Amino acid sequence: MDLFYLGRQLITALPSGNGTDVTDLPIKLLEAFVPGYSLFANAAQQWLGFDLRLIMSCIAFFFIAKSTVDFVWSRVYKTLLDYFTSSVHIDGRDDLYTTVLEWISATRPDLSKRSLTARTQYGNQYDSDDEEEADAYMLAKVAVGDHGYFNFSKTASRVPPRYEPDHGQFWFSTPHGTFQFKKNEYTTRGSDGLEHMESCIDLSCIGLTTNPIKLLLNNIKAWTVRKEGSKTIIRVPADERWNGWMRSSERPSRNLDTVILDPEQKSRILQDMNEYLHPLSSKWYASRGIPYRRGYLFSGPPGTGKTSLSFSLAGIFGLDIHIINLMDPSMSENTLSKLFNNLPKRCIVLFEDIDAAGIKKRVDESDSESDAKRAYDDKDASKAEIGKGKSKSRATRRADSTSPSPSPPRKRHRKSKTSTDTDNESKISLSGLLNVIDGVATHEGRILIMTTNHPEKLDPALIRAGRVDMQISFSYATASQIRSLFLRMYAGDNVPSVTAKASGLKTEPMVEVAGKIAGSGDAEPPLAKEELEDLSVRFAAELPEGRFAPSDVQGYLLLYRKKPREAVDKVGVWRDAKLVDMAEKEKNKSAGKKVKRT
Numbered sequence: 114m115d116l117f118y119l120g121r122q123l124i125t126a127l128p129s130g131n132g133t134d135v136t137d138l139p140i141k142l143l144e145a146f147v148p149g150y151s152l153f154a155n156a157a158q159q160w161l162g163f164d165l166r167l168i169m170s171c172i173a174f175f176f177i178a179k180s181t182v183d184f185v186w187s188r189v190y191k192t193l194l195d196y197f198t199s200s201v202h203i204d205g206r207d208d209l210y211t212t213v214l215e216w217i218s219a220t221r222p223d224l225s226k227r228s229l230t231a232r233t234q235y236g237n238q239y240d241s242d243d244e245e246e247a248d249a250y251m252l253a254k255v256a257v258g259d260h261g262y263f264n265f266s267k268t269a270s271r272v273p274p275r276y277e278p279d280h281g282q283f284w285f286s287t288p289h290g291t292f293q294f295k296k297n298e299y300t301t302r303g304s305d306g307l308e309h310m311e312s313c314i315d316l317s318c319i320g321l322t323t324n325p326i327k328l329l330l331n332n333i334k335a336w337t338v339r340k341e342g343s344k345t346i347i348r349v350p351a352d353e354r355w356n357g358w359m360r361s362s363e364r365p366s367r368n369l370d371t372v373i374l375d376p377e378q379k380s381r382i383l384q385d386m387n388e389y390l391h392p393l394s395s396k397w398y399a400s401r402g403i404p405y406r407r408g409y410l411f412s413g414p415p416g417t418g419k420t421s422l423s424f425s426l427a428g429i430f431g432l433d434i435h436i437i438n439l440m441d442p443s444m445s446e447n448t449l450s451k452l453f454n455n456l457p458k459r460c461i462v463l464f465e466d467i468d469a470a471g472i473k474k475r476v477d478e479s480d481s482e483s484d485a486k487r488a489y490d491d492k493d494a495s496k497a498e499i500g501k502g503k504s505k506s507r508a509t510r511r512a513d514s515t516s517p518s519p520s521p522p523r524k525r526h527r528k529s530k531t532s533t534d535t536d537n538e539s540k541i542s543l544s545g546l547l548n549v550i551d552g553v554a555t556h557e558g559r560i561l562i563m564t565t566n567h568p569e570k571l572d573p574a575l576i577r578a579g580r581v582d583m584q585i586s587f588s589y590a591t592a593s594q595i596r597s598l599f600l601r602m603y604a605g606d607n608v609p610s611v612t613a614k615a616s617g618l619k620t621e622p623m624v625e626v627a628g629k630i631a632g633s634g635d636a637e638p639p640l641a642k643e644e645l646e647d648l649s650v651r652f653a654a655e656l657p658e659g660r661f662a663p664s665d666v667q668g669y670l671l672l673y674r675k676k677p678r679e680a681v682d683k684v685g686v687w688r689d690a691k692l693v694d695m696a697e698k699e700k701n702k703s704a705g706k707k708v709k710r711t
């Protein structure tokens with residue numbers, strides 16, 4: 114821009130004897146900024162009889178006045194906020210951050226914000242505790258696809274997005290006061306050298322104390338607890354940078370009655386945990402110099418209820434479950450230690466299939482180990498291979514697809530034990546794991562649950578008293594467990610026969626489709642209590658004790674979810690086929706072992 118020209122225009126715009134006055138100022142300025150403006154203004158004046166000067170003067174005045182007011186107000190506002198408000202900062206990585214956003218979007222939909230963040234809500238609107246609502250849903254046929262079966266995407270697409278305030282600020286009032294919500298975004302450079310976008314929330318209130326905000330946050334927490342009342346939260350390690358935990362998913366708390374176990378075992382563990390979690394317990398432990406930690410080992414064949422019991426206990430005691438996959442390639446001793454240090458005060462940490470976690474042996478173990486022990490290690494290594502796949506699928510199964518970028522499976526080559534390459538093992542050594550579990554600097558207050566299919570393969574150091582305080586053995590189903598599983602499946606069945614209710618609906622509900630798959634007809638008429646008891650006894654009598662895992666029995670019963678009589682009638686055929694299959698597998702396994710030995 115020609116500054117000399119602009120200066121000249123300004124000077125000539127000043128009051129002078131040649132008839133120019135200050136009203137010419139904007140015009141002259143405009144001429145300076147928009148060359149040719151005066152030509153345009155003169156033309157408008159000549160042909161339209163329209164004087165642009167006045168309008169331009171008003172607009173210029175308006176903008177100058179507005180900018181001045183904005184500037185002064187922002188200064189005053191900032192000073193007021195600085196001196197007369199109190200605030201609480203909430204980090205974007207804290208659970209509270211999500212909680213506050215959820216609360217705002219759920220309870221303050223009236224907030225007329227012009228900038229919102231939309232989040233997909235996963236789930237199925239059909240998942241409802243309300244029977245009538247579910248029926249209405251069926252009747253409206255919104256959940257049924259063209260083929261006549263339930264169509265999940267039809268229901269999922271009806272779950273509206275959740276809207277949260279985007280960055281920016283606004284005031285809102287609650288019965289506890291008036292608050293300012295402010296969401297900020299900023300970039301930080303992580304240890305990986307990359308820039309990451311972070312966000313945070315600042316809640317402020319008028320006054321010189323943060324008490325109203327604390328009260329508000331307490332209420333928000335209480336709101337979340339009410340909302341999630343009967344849910345168990347599952348957490349998995351967050352991305353490495355944070356060295357903390359992230360919420361992976363939640364599932365309805367499992368009623369302990371649905372885990373069929375020896376009642377004495379159940380009450381033993383319930384009592385033990387209850388005592389441990391008692392508010393006075395930590396003092397009791399401290400006064401006796403005993404570390405305040407508790408460990409449990411659940412052992413038994415696959416599908417016998419180890420994980421189910423862990424989740425059920427978490428639900429009963431209202432604890433979150435923190436799942437650690439020791440076979441995760443990104444899991445190092447350092448990360449594991451950080452994860453333990455970042456555990457909440459009371460929680461359950463779950464190590465699944467600890468025998469298959471490929472834990473390296475302790476460095477202090479001598480080289481002169483017995484051959485038997487070496488053979489054990491070799492077997493262990495091959496188990497690690499299996500366990501890797503197993504724990505991988507488990508991590509995915511348990512922790513839901515929302516977990517952070519799942520690590521790619523590692524390639525593994527079988528090497529002799531003399532090889533220095535320990536690629537086939539977890540990066541965590543036994544001594545490292547022991548240190549994390551009960552080292553001097555280790556977190557107190559947690560409950561550690563380890564599950565295993567092969568307790569005999571565990572290093573005695575890992576399960577010594579103090580690290581594992583109680584062992585619970587799970588076994589293949591006994592006759593009474595089989596009966597209980599049958600009763601659990603059919604007693605108090607509250608899944609309504611939707612076909613009957615939803616007359617006019619051409620399609621069958623999924624429960625009946627399952628029956629069709631099993632080669633049977635429509636749902637059976639309801640059972641009287643006595644008949645149910647009788648069927649359960651007959652069912653249990655058909656199956657040998659200690660041969661089938663409860664998961665097998667449950668899987669079979671699910672095929673006849675609405676047809677208990679048919680389930681009893683056909684169980685003999687299933688049993689024989691299953692036993693033949695098991696014998697076959699056993700034979701192949703022992704043949705494989707013989708080949709290995711030779």
Ligand SMILES: Nc1ncnc2c1ncn2[C@@H]1O[C@H](COP(=O)(O)OP(=O)(O)OP(=O)(O)O)[C@@H](O)[C@H]1O
Nearest residue numbers: 371372373414415416417418419420421663664667
């Ligand atoms: N004792 C049981 N009572 C009720 N249900 C059971 C029991 N055992 C297994 N199940 C059912 O079988 C399925 C698998 O159970 P779960 O995952 O708890 O077994 P697990 O012992 O942890 O198996 P794995 O060793 O393979 O992890 C679940 O759906 C569960 O409902």
